[in-house]
Amino acid sequence: MTTDRTLILIRHAKAEPHGSTTDHERCLTERGVLDARAVGDWLREKSLSPDFVWCSTSTRTRETWAAIVEASGVGPIVDHEQRIYDASPRTLLEVLRETPENAHCVALVGHAPGVPAIAAALTEANAAVDFVDHFATSAVAVLRIEGEWADLAPGATELEQVFVGRG
Numbered sequence: 001m002t003t004d005r006t007l008i009l010i011r012h013a014k015a016e017p018h019g020s021t022t023d024h025e026r027c028l029t030e031r032g033v034l035d036a037r038a039v040g041d042w043l044r045e046k047s048l049s050p051d052f053v054w055c056s057t058s059t060r061t062r063e064t065w066a067a068i069v070e071a072s073g074v075g076p077i078v079d080h081e082q083r084i085y086d087a088s089p090r091t092l093l094e095v096l097r098e099t100p101e102n103a104h105c106v107a108l109v110g111h112a113p114g115v116p117a118i119a120a121a122l123t124e125a126n127a128a129v130d131f132v133d134h135f136a137t138s139a140v141a142v143l144r145i146e147g148e149w150a151d152l153a154p155g156a157t158e159l160e161q162v163f164v165g166r167g
Contacts, residue, residue, distance in 0.1 A: 034167025040071025052103035056084035099149035138165035
């Protein structure tokens with residue numbers, strides 16, 4: 001039996017410029033918080049409620065997810081995964097294949113260029129080629145998957161929706 005699943009790929013919201021802290025510790029700007037809340041509002045309006053979340057360990061991705069939760073009211077299990085930070089599409093695919101099989105709607109909160117690259121790989125850049133080439137901060141790609149997470153492969157998804165959160 002084939003199971004339909006949903007994957008929500010999210011690029012972190014607008015972060016502070018590089019400066020007095022490490023890249024990993026950069027926080028969201030005020031605009032970034034508002035943009036992430038706009039993503040949360042949109043997820044709620046679209047009835048997209050992840051039951052599992054992969055999130056990079058960076059401060060800006062954690063703050064992005066916290067603002068999304070604040071606006072959307074979702075509260076799934078979150079796995080803060082170091083491998084997502086500065087990840088290649090191959091690494092992101094490996095992480096996604098480790099998703100618990102009982103999860104039907106999964107979000108991944110990460111960074112460019114990894115998140116847009118995995119979106120392009122999973123959809124084989126079908127109708128989303130312009131979107132994935134210009135994956136802004138607070139951008140979201142919603143993909144439909146048929147099958148098991150462990151079997152996820154390039155070209156195995158369909159792009160359903162795109163959104164860029166702007167507060």
